[in-house]
Amino acid sequence: DAMVIQNPRYQVTQFGKPVTLSCSQTLNHNVMYWYQQKSSQAPKLLFHYYDKDFNNEADTPDNFQSRRPNTSFCFLDIRSPGLGDAAMYLCATSRDRDGPEQFFGPGTRLTVL
Amino acid sequence: AQSVAQPEDQVNVAEGNPLTVKCTYSVSGNPYxxxxxxxxxxxxxxxxxxxxxxxxxKGSYGFEAEFNKSQTSFHLKKPSALVSDSALYFCAVRDSGRGSTLGRLYFGRGTQLTVWP
Known part of the structure; x- marks a missing residue:
């Protein structure tokens, strides 16, 4: 089945230690999104790629970076995680910007010690 | 600007009863x-x-939603709730503007549905 896959499902890191979260998709969608979701809150969009075009949200901290080496993969890099970065990180895709719907992966739960 | 409101943080309903989770929206242009x-x-x-x-x-798992343009609402409904429907529900509206914001989803804050056996 075509799907959005996130690895790992649970990630533990130490304060200030860089961490990379992975997302892959078999849907061949043009757009990939990264969201941060804190406990029982709405997902907050960090950035998205439209093909190779990177679009950063204005309020996304510089500590968060992303890479999309090809259509299938997208990575979220947190350069120096703080305690406030502990959250669920969700990857989503859509066929195009007018998708219309987004398909979400299962998420990666990040814990910062 | 696009926005979504879910006025209830929690909805509790007994199994077998109908359920409604409310959502209202504000959009410029046609709502998705x-x-x-x-x-x-x-x-x-x-x-x-x-x-x-x-x-x-009509959607998955027996859910349906009614779009009401005059009331700018899109309430989620199910005729007979199941315990397994207990979860967090998000309403969202899609940005239909031009440029890089096209396709963005604006989420409501979520409604926790609890179905009691």
């Missing part, structure tokens, strides 16, 4: 509306969408 469900420690699962056409939209 969505409902997603999230189970604990999982991603969001797509339930249904309204793009155009019939105001009553």
């Amino acid at each position: 509306l969505f409902w997603y469900v999230q189970y604990p420690n999982r991603g969001l699962q797509f339930l249904l969408k309204y793009i155009t056409g019939d105001n009553l939209v």
Whole structure:
């Protein structure tokens, strides 16, 4: 089945230690999104790629970076995680910007010690 | 600007009873509306969408939603609730503007549905 896959499902890191979260998709969608979701809150969009075009949200901290080496993969890099970065990180895709719907992966739960 | 309001943080209903989770929206242009469900420690699962056409939209797991343009509402409904429907429900509206914001989803804050046996 075509799907959005996130690895790992649970990630533990130490304060200030860089961490990379992975997302892959078999849907061949043009757009990939990264969201941060804190406990029982709405997902907050960090950035998205439209093909190779990177679009950063204005309020996304510089500590968060992303890479999309090809259509299938997208990575979220947190350069120096703080305690406030502990959250669920969700990857989503859509066929195009007018998708219309987004398909979400299962998420990666990040814990910062 | 696009926005979504879910006025209830929690909805409690007995199994077998009908359920409604409320959503109102504010958009410029035609509304593209969505409902997603999230189970604990999982991603969001797509339930249904309204793009155009019939105001009553049927989705997964027996859920449906009614688009009401005059009331700018898109309430989620199910005739008979199940305990397994207990989850966090998000209403969302899609940005239909131009440029890089096209396709962005604006989420409501979520409604926790609890179905009692």
